[in-house]
Amino acid sequence: MTAFASDAALSLPAGALEQLRTALGSGGLLTEASDMAPFVTDWRNLFHGRACAVARPATAEACAEALRICAEHKIAVVPQGGNTSMVGGATPDESGRALVLATSRMNRVRAIDPIDQTMTIEAGVTLKAAQDAAKEAGLLLPLSISSEGSAEIGGVLATNAGGNNTVRYGNARELVLGLEVALPDGRKLDLMRRLRKDNTGYALRQIFIGSEGTLGLITAAILQLQPAPRSIEAALCAVESPAAALRLFAAFRSREPSAIQAFEFMSGVSMGLVNTLIPDAKLPLSEPAAAYVLVELASPREGGALRELMEEALGDALENGLVTDAVLAESEAQRGALWKLREEHAEAQKRAGASVKNDVSVPLSAIPEFIERASAACEALIPGVRVAPFGHIGDGNIHFNLVQPEGADGAAFLARDHDIMDAVAGIVRELGGSFSAEHGVGQLKTYMMPDWRGGAELDVMRRIKAAIDPQGLMNPGKVLPAL
Amino acid sequence: MTAFASDAALSLPAGALEQLRTALGSGGLLTEASDMAPFVTDWRNLFHGRACAVARPATAEACAEALRICAEHKIAVVPQGGNTSMVGGATPDESGRALVLATSRMNRVRAIDPIDQTMTIEAGVTLKAAQDAAKEAGLLLPLSISSEGSAEIGGVLATNAGGNNTVRYGNARELVLGLEVALPDGRKLDLMRRLRKDNTGYALRQIFIGSEGTLGLITAAILQLQPAPRSIEAALCAVESPAAALRLFAAFRSREPSAIQAFEFMSGVSMGLVNTLIPDAKLPLSEPAAAYVLVELASPREGGALRELMEEALGDALENGLVTDAVLAESEAQRGALWKLREEHAEAQKRAGASVKNDVSVPLSAIPEFIERASAACEALIPGVRVAPFGHIGDGNIHFNLVQPEGADGAAFLARDHDIMDAVAGIVRELGGSFSAEHGVGQLKTYMMPDWRGGAELDVMRRIKAAIDPQGLMNPGKVLPAL
Numbered sequence: 001m002t003a004f005a006s007d008a009a010l011s012l013p014a015g016a017l018e019q020l021r022t023a024l025g026s027g028g029l030l031t032e033a034s035d036m037a038p039f040v041t042d043w044r045n046l047f048h049g050r051a052c053a054v055a056r057p058a059t060a061e062a063c064a065e066a067l068r069i070c071a072e073h074k075i076a077v078v079p080q081g082g083n084t085s086m087v088g089g090a091t092p093d094e095s096g097r098a099l100v101l102a103t104s105r106m107n108r109v110r111a112i113d114p115i116d117q118t119m120t121i122e123a124g125v126t127l128k129a130a131q132d133a134a135k136e137a138g139l140l141l142p143l144s145i146s147s148e149g150s151a152e153i154g155g156v157l158a159t160n161a162g163g164n165n166t167v168r169y170g171n172a173r174e175l176v177l178g179l180e181v182a183l184p185d186g187r188k189l190d191l192m193r194r195l196r197k198d199n200t201g202y203a204l205r206q207i208f209i210g211s212e213g214t215l216g217l218i219t220a221a222i223l224q225l226q227p228a229p230r231s232i233e234a235a236l237c238a239v240e241s242p243a244a245a246l247r248l249f250a251a252f253r254s255r256e257p258s259a260i261q262a263f264e265f266m267s268g269v270s271m272g273l274v275n276t277l278i279p280d281a282k283l284p285l286s287e288p289a290a291a292y293v294l295v296e297l298a299s300p301r302e303g304g305a306l307r308e309l310m311e312e313a314l315g316d317a318l319e320n321g322l323v324t325d326a327v328l329a330e331s332e333a334q335r336g337a338l339w340k341l342r343e344e345h346a347e348a349q350k351r352a353g354a355s356v357k358n359d360v361s362v363p364l365s366a367i368p369e370f371i372e373r374a375s376a377a378c379e380a381l382i383p384g385v386r387v388a389p390f391g392h393i394g395d396g397n398i399h400f401n402l403v404q405p406e407g408a409d410g411a412a413f414l415a416r417d418h419d420i421m422d423a424v425a426g427i428v429r430e431l432g433g434s435f436s437a438e439h440g441v442g443q444l445k446t447y448m449m450p451d452w453r454g455g456a457e458l459d460v461m462r463r464i465k466a467a468i469d470p471q472g473l474m475n476p477g478k479v480l481p482a483l
Numbered sequence: 484m485t486a487f488a489s490d491a492a493l494s495l496p497a498g499a500l501e502q503l504r505t506a507l508g509s510g511g512l513l514t515e516a517s518d519m520a521p522f523v524t525d526w527r528n529l530f531h532g533r534a535c536a537v538a539r540p541a542t543a544e545a546c547a548e549a550l551r552i553c554a555e556h557k558i559a560v561v562p563q564g565g566n567t568s569m570v571g572g573a574t575p576d577e578s579g580r581a582l583v584l585a586t587s588r589m590n591r592v593r594a595i596d597p598i599d600q601t602m603t604i605e606a607g608v609t610l611k612a613a614q615d616a617a618k619e620a621g622l623l624l625p626l627s628i629s630s631e632g633s634a635e636i637g638g639v640l641a642t643n644a645g646g647n648n649t650v651r652y653g654n655a656r657e658l659v660l661g662l663e664v665a666l667p668d669g670r671k672l673d674l675m676r677r678l679r680k681d682n683t684g685y686a687l688r689q690i691f692i693g694s695e696g697t698l699g700l701i702t703a704a705i706l707q708l709q710p711a712p713r714s715i716e717a718a719l720c721a722v723e724s725p726a727a728a729l730r731l732f733a734a735f736r737s738r739e740p741s742a743i744q745a746f747e748f749m750s751g752v753s754m755g756l757v758n759t760l761i762p763d764a765k766l767p768l769s770e771p772a773a774a775y776v777l778v779e780l781a782s783p784r785e786g787g788a789l790r791e792l793m794e795e796a797l798g799d800a801l802e803n804g805l806v807t808d809a810v811l812a813e814s815e816a817q818r819g820a821l822w823k824l825r826e827e828h829a830e831a832q833k834r835a836g837a838s839v840k841n842d843v844s845v846p847l848s849a850i851p852e853f854i855e856r857a858s859a860a861c862e863a864l865i866p867g868v869r870v871a872p873f874g875h876i877g878d879g880n881i882h883f884n885l886v887q888p889e890g891a892d893g894a895a896f897l898a899r900d901h902d903i904m905d906a907v908a909g910i911v912r913e914l915g916g917s918f919s920a921e922h923g924v925g926q927l928k929t930y931m932m933p934d935w936r937g938g939a940e941l942d943v944m945r946r947i948k949a950a951i952d953p954q955g956l957m958n959p960g961k962v963l964p965a966l
Contacts, residue, residue, distance in 0.1 A: 113846070113848055115729070115733060115847055115848035116846050116847045116848045117736075118846075159682065160682050160686070162680050162682075166679065166680065170657075171680060173686070174653075174657065183939060183943070187938075187939045188939065189939045189940060189943060190939070190940070191940065193915060193917065194846040194915060195844050195845070195846065195879060195915075195916065195917050195920070196649070196844070196847075196878040196879055196880070197645050197649065197654060197844045197875070197878050197879065197880045197917070197920040197921055198844060198917035198919075198920060199642065199643050199645075199693055199917075199919050199920065199921060199922065199923045199924070200917055200918060200919050200923075200924055200928075200931075200932070200935065200936055201924060201932060201936050201940070201941075201944050201962055201963075202690060202693065202694055202698075202944045202947060202962075203643070203656070203689055203690065203692065203693050204940065204943055204944065206686055206689030206690065207685060207686065207689065207690055207947075209686065210682055210685065210686050211685055215685075226740065227736060227737050227740055246598070250598060253600075253710060254710050254783060255783060255784050256782060256783060256784050257709065257710055257783065258741030258742075259741075299739060300737060300738060300739060300740065301738050301739050301792070305788050305791075308788075309784070361678050361679070361680045361681060362678070363596070363599050363601075363677040363678065364598055364599045364679075365596055365598035365599045392680070395679040395680045396678060396679055396680065397679070397680045432676060432677060432678075433678065434676065434678050434680070434681035434682075434683055435683060436681075436682050436683050437678070437680040437681060437682065438680055438682060439682065440682045440683075441682070441683060441684060445683075448683075449683070449684060452683065453683055453684050455670075456666060456670045456671065456672045456673070457672060457673070457674065457684070457687065458684075460666070460672060460687055460951060461684050461685045461687065463950035463951060464685060464690075464947060464950055464951075466950065467946035467947055467949065467950035468943060468946060468947075479684055479685075480684075
């Protein structure tokens, strides 16, 4: 240990510092508080932790060796990708005893195979860079989330990210053929097989996907890509209710489910905020509606088949009243303009004042009842509250957001956030839903696990945790509540 | 214990017999050797075991209670569905100390939801009955295997079954939204959620799917169904080589991957056996070819779009020489006739004499090299051997079967089975493949696990096994080799 080691580094157990420096090389270990600052706070600014060091290995081998050293010295490890967690999943606690292991330097696309249509990729590649690499090879990585410019593949898989295209391609889990994991004891678990069929023992990769770094650290993966689409059609539809939106989804699905690349719901209230508060986001329909759907169809096939499908489906829906008005994008620019109307909801809600977010899912069939009951419950709690849900209705995943009453005090509204979340959660639970559809548990929602996933379920999770991470060093305090 | 209890029942620990009788009710427990006979031998007639009793619970609750009683008395439990394992996965050992737990009486379709397009179903429903129930509701359960008339849902999920339609819909794993499991200690693990997005802790259902009954007993599941197809097109194509078959797959995939419901490869040798030895299975092409592909496209959409896609793709392939001849089914009867040419390969090979089977997979891109090298290796080992591969080329899954030389001694050929399997396996391994693509490990292939899945991988599997089944009572001797 050098004479000028920072306070943080001083909390590294004796011997560990030099071992880590040797393993990680120059620039691979940060110990100055100022250097570590970006790594100890989440981007939502909800959690502020401390770390004894930040390790930045450039290879899977160095990463595994860092974990081995940490295991030897009983140092907790907090894996961190692009640091875009919505639930504090990548932020250390305040003890300063944990080491943050940042994956950004493991950032090679190792291979793309055009016949297998697979991509072999390291944990630190951003999702956007991975999408671009696939595109360059004439292929599609069918996963899209709003943080894709910063979010890294390791974190995307560790949290089983969802997004706009899961209605067609599934969550991140469904794209993974192979996985490479550094285990808590520093061993490498090599599951890097490019096979679509392989029934030789337990599906270990599945237990690491979505485990939020609490069982090991994903260092690389093999992803299944898709042919790039050659035709895309998008339409914005006005509908009278969530029930109509759901019936419209069923109508598209019964025609050609695999053509539906996105099917997004937006409440009239939330669209009103976008229309009012976001410049250049103007509703291209003659009058406002109770709700909207953005439907996007895609196919690798050229020609007019997709357009025909869209026109047939919309024509029928307009005729039978399921859709009251619709506009079809006639150019890439128009398609972009329709998507802007979907993508600006979070920003518009922010500009409208304080808001409370619920990332929930229910069975598809329960969506209309959920929105109706949750809206009524929130309006009863906070008269004048703006109920502004939107989301991936084709997956049963609604971002059920509440915006403060116009002109009211934001802080007073936020003081009721737990009342609101509890009311929404209670209805979600009665309908057999999930309290975290996409964002995971992290540290923000850990407290909900015993109640929602208690009994045998939580017990089996704890047994798996103890079996794979017996010292309890990987991302402590995340997913599983302390005993 | 009654005075007339059979020898088998006598090996039940004191007290367990009465407890099990009470829990399972009349007809729920078999203890006579003659009654148990069908349950202690596998259908391939490879394994002959004994059991202390056969439990046949009618409900998930009775099933869990039986497991609790077995745990109390340290009785091993061998779960059994339709008893169609290819690898002895459901057959007890010869000790007679294990209890077979047969799921056939848990056979209710609990619910089908047309909006969610889900089916809630108990373990003992046969796959065929489940397909029929889906069809009656206007939906498709997109899983088809040759044993579907006997195979039961519990076993289908416990072995992550594959089959003809995985190229489009994935393996059994990809169809499962919810799972209900009786744990080895008799607790019920309720993961019966009908959600397409749910990131609340470890994906426990994934660890039970494909674990072959070694971690618990699947009692029910919620499956994701699909809209029923309204148009289907099938064609049989003659191609010059496996490489041409693979290029043809890539050509179809680049047009519309989601339209490909099946893409089956058949070697000329194997098709020759079908053509010669199976009455009513006649090749509808003017002359025999080196290899064949059966491609089937399907869509819920009515109209001519699918036919157009098939004709475009085949037209191009004939023009550029990828396909040398092709026939398109013009009726359901003709489609049936084409499928008969695919389905009779196992039977034709059986009629041609002794054969050695290899259910292997490799990355798609490695298929041509695999078939070429494995063929040469087997021909060098056994001059005159008939190399007769066929299978799901779109998944990289080839049933690489070898038929004895014409007129040779079958027993002498079978005496070389391990030489043949080892030669094939060696090449599969060099190409990054799997020694069991579809059939699982069971007891037949357990010995291969340390070599193929050894080190950290097998160690983590063993840790999970010990964590969930600490007494080691669930399906002992399957998947994981004895220490």
